[in-house]
Amino acid sequence: MKQYADMSAAELSAVKKELEDAFSKYAENGKKLNMTRGVPSDEQLALCNEMLTCLSAEDYHSINGADCRNYGGLDGIPEMKKIFAELLDLTPDEVIVGGNSSLSLMFDNVAVNMSHGVREGQPWNSQGQVKFLCPSPGYDRHFTICKYFHIGMIPVAMGPDGPDMDMVEKLVSSDPMIKGIWCVPKFSNPTGIVYSDETVRRFANLKPAADDFRIYWDNAYAFHDLGSTKAVIPNIIRLCEKSGNPNMPHVFASFSKVSFAGASVTCMASSKSNCEYIRKRLTAQTIGPDKLNQLRHARFFKDAAGVMAHMEKHAVILRPRFRLVYETLRRELDGLGIARWTEPEGGYFISFDSLDGCAKRIVALCAQAGVALTPAGATYPDGSDPHDANIRIAPTCPPLSELRDALEIFCAAVKLASAQKLLS
Amino acid sequence: MKQYADMSAAELSAVKKELEDAFSKYAENGKKLNMTRGVPSDEQLALCNEMLTCLSAEDYHSINGADCRNYGGLDGIPEMKKIFAELLDLTPDEVIVGGNSSLSLMFDNVAVNMSHGVREGQPWNSQGQVKFLCPSPGYDRHFTICKYFHIGMIPVAMGPDGPDMDMVEKLVSSDPMIKGIWCVPKFSNPTGIVYSDETVRRFANLKPAADDFRIYWDNAYAFHDLGSTKAVIPNIIRLCEKSGNPNMPHVFASFSKVSFAGASVTCMASSKSNCEYIRKRLTAQTIGPDKLNQLRHARFFKDAAGVMAHMEKHAVILRPRFRLVYETLRRELDGLGIARWTEPEGGYFISFDSLDGCAKRIVALCAQAGVALTPAGATYPDGSDPHDANIRIAPTCPPLSELRDALEIFCAAVKLASAQKLLS
Numbered sequence: 001m002k003q004y005a006d007m008s009a010a011e012l013s014a015v016k017k018e019l020e021d022a023f024s025k026y027a028e029n030g031k032k033l034n035m036t037r038g039v040p041s042d043e044q045l046a047l048c049n050e051m052l053t054c055l056s057a058e059d060y061h062s063i064n065g066a067d068c069r070n071y072g073g074l075d076g077i078p079e080m081k082k083i084f085a086e087l088l089d090l091t092p093d094e095v096i097v098g099g100n101s102s103l104s105l106m107f108d109n110v111a112v113n114m115s116h117g118v119r120e121g122q123p124w125n126s127q128g129q130v131k132f133l134c135p136s137p138g139y140d141r142h143f144t145i146c147k148y149f150h151i152g153m154i155p156v157a158m159g160p161d162g163p164d165m166d167m168v169e170k171l172v173s174s175d176p177m178i179k180g181i182w183c184v185p186k187f188s189n190p191t192g193i194v195y196s197d198e199t200v201r202r203f204a205n206l207k208p209a210a211d212d213f214r215i216y217w218d219n220a221y222a223f224h225d226l227g228s229t230k231a232v233i234p235n236i237i238r239l240c241e242k243s244g245n246p247n248m249p250h251v252f253a254s255f256s257k258v259s260f261a262g263a264s265v266t267c268m269a270s271s272k273s274n275c276e277y278i279r280k281r282l283t284a285q286t287i288g289p290d291k292l293n294q295l296r297h298a299r300f301f302k303d304a305a306g307v308m309a310h311m312e313k314h315a316v317i318l319r320p321r322f323r324l325v326y327e328t329l330r331r332e333l334d335g336l337g338i339a340r341w342t343e344p345e346g347g348y349f350i351s352f353d354s355l356d357g358c359a360k361r362i363v364a365l366c367a368q369a370g371v372a373l374t375p376a377g378a379t380y381p382d383g384s385d386p387h388d389a390n391i392r393i394a395p396t397c398p399p400l401s402e403l404r405d406a407l408e409i410f411c412a413a414v415k416l417a418s419a420q421k422l423l424s
Numbered sequence: 425m426k427q428y429a430d431m432s433a434a435e436l437s438a439v440k441k442e443l444e445d446a447f448s449k450y451a452e453n454g455k456k457l458n459m460t461r462g463v464p465s466d467e468q469l470a471l472c473n474e475m476l477t478c479l480s481a482e483d484y485h486s487i488n489g490a491d492c493r494n495y496g497g498l499d500g501i502p503e504m505k506k507i508f509a510e511l512l513d514l515t516p517d518e519v520i521v522g523g524n525s526s527l528s529l530m531f532d533n534v535a536v537n538m539s540h541g542v543r544e545g546q547p548w549n550s551q552g553q554v555k556f557l558c559p560s561p562g563y564d565r566h567f568t569i570c571k572y573f574h575i576g577m578i579p580v581a582m583g584p585d586g587p588d589m590d591m592v593e594k595l596v597s598s599d600p601m602i603k604g605i606w607c608v609p610k611f612s613n614p615t616g617i618v619y620s621d622e623t624v625r626r627f628a629n630l631k632p633a634a635d636d637f638r639i640y641w642d643n644a645y646a647f648h649d650l651g652s653t654k655a656v657i658p659n660i661i662r663l664c665e666k667s668g669n670p671n672m673p674h675v676f677a678s679f680s681k682v683s684f685a686g687a688s689v690t691c692m693a694s695s696k697s698n699c700e701y702i703r704k705r706l707t708a709q710t711i712g713p714d715k716l717n718q719l720r721h722a723r724f725f726k727d728a729a730g731v732m733a734h735m736e737k738h739a740v741i742l743r744p745r746f747r748l749v750y751e752t753l754r755r756e757l758d759g760l761g762i763a764r765w766t767e768p769e770g771g772y773f774i775s776f777d778s779l780d781g782c783a784k785r786i787v788a789l790c791a792q793a794g795v796a797l798t799p800a801g802a803t804y805p806d807g808s809d810p811h812d813a814n815i816r817i818a819p820t821c822p823p824l825s826e827l828r829d830a831l832e833i834f835c836a837a838v839k840l841a842s843a844q845k846l847l848s
Contacts, residue, residue: 037495045493049481052716057473069469069684071461099523101710115539115549115573125539125549141708148708149539256711260493263716284565284572286525287680290714292476292687 003337004418012419019416026369026409033371033406038189038348039397040261043317047310048259051300055292059299068291074282075275076267077291079298084267086304087223088253089235095269096278099289102254102266106216107145109250109268112281113179114149118212119247119277124179125149133171133181135163137351137379137390139189142182142218146381153381154178158191162199169206176209180216185233187221190379190392191351192344194231204239206248215240215249222253223311226319227345237269246271255297257348258307258314265289265297321395324403325350332411338418341393350393351379358417359388365413371406427761428842436843443840450793450833457795457830462613462772463821464685467741471734472683475724479716483723492715498706499699500691501715503722508691510728511647512677513659519693520702523713526678526690530640531569533674533692536705537603538573542636543671543701548603549573557595557605559587561775561803561814563613566606566642570805577805578602582615586623593630600633604640609657611645614803614816615775616768618655628663630672639664639673646677647735650743651769661693670695679721681772682731682738689713689721745819748827749774756835762842765817774817775803782841783812789837795830 004012060068062077075081076097085092098105114130117123124130131152134143138158146153154171157164162185172178183203185195195203203215217236225231236249251269258264268278282288301307326343329352333339341352354362359376366373374392377385393410395403428436484492486501499505500521509516522529538554541547548554555576558567562582570577578595581588586609596602607627609619619627627639641660649655660673675693683689692702706712725731750767753776757763765776778786783800790797798816801809817834819827 039495042491045491046481048493049484052479052481052484053477055476057470057476060473060476067466067469067686069472069686071463071680071685073686100714101712104710107709111535111539115535141711144708148705256495260716261495262492262497262712263714281572284568285531286528287565288525288686290524290687290717292684293714293717 001335003335004422005337007422009423012423016416016419016423019412019419022412023365023369023416026412029370031370031405033398033402033409035394035398035403035406035410036372036374037397038257038394040257041317041397041399044314044396045260047313048300051259051296054296054299060292060295062291062295066291068295071287073291074286074288075279076289077294077298080265080294083298083301083304083307084253084269087307088219088251088269090237090269093272094237094275095267096275096282097289097294098266098268100256100262100264100266102218102220102252102256102268103141105252105266105268106142106218108285109216110145110149110151110180113212113214118214119274121212124212128177131175131178133163133168133178134381135182135188136381137190137385137392138182139184139218140378140383142216143381155381158188158193160193162188162193162195165199165202169202172206172208172213174209178208179210179212180214182216182218184218184220185236186219186231187224187344187347189220189347190349190390192342192347192349195233197234200234200236201239204236204243204245206245208248213248217249217251219251219253221257221347223307224257224314224348225311225346226315226322229345231346237271241271247274250274258311259297259300263293265294318396320400321403322350324400325393325395325407328404328407328411333414336415336418339414348394348396350395352391352393353389354391354414355418355421356387356389358414358421359385359391361417361420362391362410362413365416366410369409369413371409373410425759427759428846429761431846433847436847440840440843440847443836443843446836447789447793447840450836453794455794455829457822457826457833459818459822459827459830459834460796460798461821462681462818464681465741465821465823468738468820469684471737472724475683475720478723479720484716484719486715486719490715492719495711497715498710498712499703500713501718501722504689504718507722507725507728507731508677508693511731512643512675512693514661514693517696518661518699519691520699520706521713521718522690522692524680524686524688524690526642526644526676526680526692527565529676529690529692530566530642532709533640534569534573534575534604537636537638542638543698545636548636552601555599555602557587557592557602558805559606559612560805561614561809561816562606563608563642564802564807566640567805579805582612582617584617586612586617586619589623589626593626596630596632596637598633602632603634603636604638606640606642608642608644609660610643610655611648611768611771613644613771614773614814616766616771616773619657621658624658624660625663628660628667628669630669632672637672641673641675643675643677645681645771647731648681648738648772649735649770650739650746653769655770661695665695671698674698682735683721683724687717689718742820744824745827746774748824749817749819749831752828752831752835757838760839760842763838772818772820774819776815776817777813778815778838779842779845780811780813782838782845783809783815785841785844786815786834786837789840790834793833793837795833797834
């Protein structure tokens with residue numbers, strides 16, 4: 001196997017010609033394949049179909065006696081709080097259950113800190129230009145929240161153990177206008193890496209210049225292991241208690257990729273004291289989340305062990321998809337010196353890095369050949385990848401046969417874009 | 425029947441003595457009766473029990489082909505938008521479907537206008553002290569939103585045809601810091617009055633000093649008629665189009681008191697152009713509302729006619745409760761010159777006015793006798809009724825027998841508080 005960089009111009013041109021011919025045929029085939037989003041597959045959704053009918057005219061009461069069909073309750077029925085608490089190794093009074101979208105919980109949290117301040121603090125929006133640290137590549141929807149609130153975004157490099165903690169510590173301790181950081185600590189979106197114990201420990205021991213600095217700990221893939229050995233990350237809330245900064249972390253979790261992405265339950269977790277503040281706000285904000293859907297979840301999953309057993313069924317479905325990506329990328333691209341990628345043991349994404357300056361071209365080539373990918377750059381603040389190299393691969397939704405076709409085209413696009421780049 | 429005001433001190437003292445004895449007995453009985461909230465009764469909730477099981481492993485697709493179990497869709501599935509549009513006499517692209525709480529839609533709307541401004545306008549919070557007109561008595565949760573955002577509240581008197589429109593027109597046209605008004609146009613909370621055609625027409629023809637003034641038209645009881653003749657109010661959105669102010673009204677509606685208060689669907693409606701702005705915000709704010717619950721509603725109700733037929737079943741249950749209140753109040757209090765009340769033909773509340781300075785005392789007496797009422801003053805901004813006269817009666821939830829007991833105690837409390845007041 002010869003690296004592209006070691007090829008002569010003639011060799012590269014031959015490669016290029018061959019691939020261009022292949023692409024003409026792909027375009028003619030007119031296939032439409034979609035790898036844009038981290039969307040559960042039909043098979044995964046079917047795992048929960050029983051939830052569609054698990055309540056009845058005889059079963060709609062919560063364990064606390066509340067009629068879940070009626071008004072009442074702001075922060076979740078006891079059984080759902082208990083399940084989240086068990087899963088996150090917290091107590092139920094550290095949990096606030098929300099509706100279908102954990103993104104809303106994060107948005108609201110940022111919104112209220114901007115307009116009303118953190119707890120009794122000064123509103124962020126009255127203090128000057130607020131900034132957030134944005135480990136990148138990261139989740140585009142986090143960055144969209146910052147953009148919406150005109151919050152400055154400072155990219156921080158992501159490594160195999162998490163964000164560059166030297167940089168995080170330096171910035172957070174020196175700049176009081178840095179008010180937050182976005183983290184996806186387990187199977188990070190999109191790199192799939194798991195924060196190391198040391199990374200989490202350093203997060204808990206941050207000494208922010210701003211006393212209203214908050215860690216947005218979006219544990220979106222907390223239960224989403226593919227392998228038989230489960231990845232475990234330290235409990236950020238307990239560690240922050242120990243470090244004397246108990247109110248610093250805001251943890252988010254979601255059943256969007258556990259039950260139904262279109263009818264889920266989500267939660268926010270934080271110190272008891274923070275939760276009390278949030279409940280006060282909820283009184284003004286809402287008559288409360290859908291309780292029947294919480295009860296459906298509690299009936300179907302029963303407890304945290306039920307959730308974990310269910311996640312193993314997801315893993316059985318997803319494992320072959322991730323394996324297919326790894327096998328195809330290795331077979332097609334290993335040794336060519338034109339690509340690097342992660343091979344996570346959980347989550348929903350694989351992060352792919354091409355040669356610098358090739359990502360947009362690869363995505364465009366795929367689009368011409370009928371394969372839709374997440375826009376290049378989407379994983380960086382403002383949609384702008386300084387290296388134009390990162391692409392997020394989302395293998396969960398397409399059936400295996402479609403995924404195979406899509407990956408063939410993707411690898412060809414990587415090769416063609418690389419050859420074009422090296423010849424230019 | 426002698427008016428209390430015409431009684432001699434001796435006569436009044438005798439009345440007072442008799443009632444004080446009665447209250448000692450009520451307290452001993454130790455009954456617990458609750459008339460605090462506009463909560464549907466068990467019988468009403470049971471009307472929708474079929475909705476608990478109406479989806480299945482074979483039925484989870486929207487008419488547009490979308491799998492409602494999965495991600496996708498920000499503003500409602502087509503069938504639910506259509507039902508709301510039919511009910512409100514609008515088009516589906518003037519409707520945005522939300523989650524379980526219309527209060528959240530209102531809160532979010534105020535929040536974004538404060539932080540980001542109305543459309544391309546200047547953020548409200550950067551313009552100085554924002555004020556809202558608050559027709560009073562009104563809905564306490566509207567006032568709580570104002571309070572949360574430090575919005576000044578200007579009470580406006582409520583009459584039989586709606587708010588005092590002379591005052592509304594004068595204030596709105598002269599003060600550019602008045603940015604909004606809260607309206608419950610049909611079966612207003614708590615007076616139960618229906619805005620007259622003339623009132624609605626005058627709303628649509630307001631000439632606000634602020635070009636970012638908005639009408640918050642909370643049509644919470646739009647389908648909640650008790651009588652066989654349905655109350656009809658003019659279409660505020662169409663009238664505002666005609667008056668050249670198409671973006672002024674924001675309409676809200678909810679199925680909280682149609683299906684399940686604990687698992688409802690809600691909507692916001694406005695001009696197409698306003699809805700486009702809102703959809704842009706929703707992209708940052710949420711992955712979307714629960715689609716399966718929308719589909720449940722669409723399957724169960726089928727269309728607007730199905731909703732209206734269903735509301736007649738609610739009316740059959742509620743009519744005797746409201747009648748019982750009217751009969752009891754007339755029998756016990758008519759002619760005594762100590763009370764006035766409304767007798768609405770729909771909605772969830774009856775507004776009761778005692779002699780000035782008696783409402784708190786009446787609520788306290790009821791509490792001692794085991795009857796919980798909405799706190800006196802709750803229907804006014806800051807919970808402060810300048811006359812200490814208004815009490816909101818919520819007769820929907822207690823079974824008839826309990827309601828009868830509670831009303832007996834309530835009327836006794838009104839008499840006792842009045843006698844005490846007149847003797848003091």
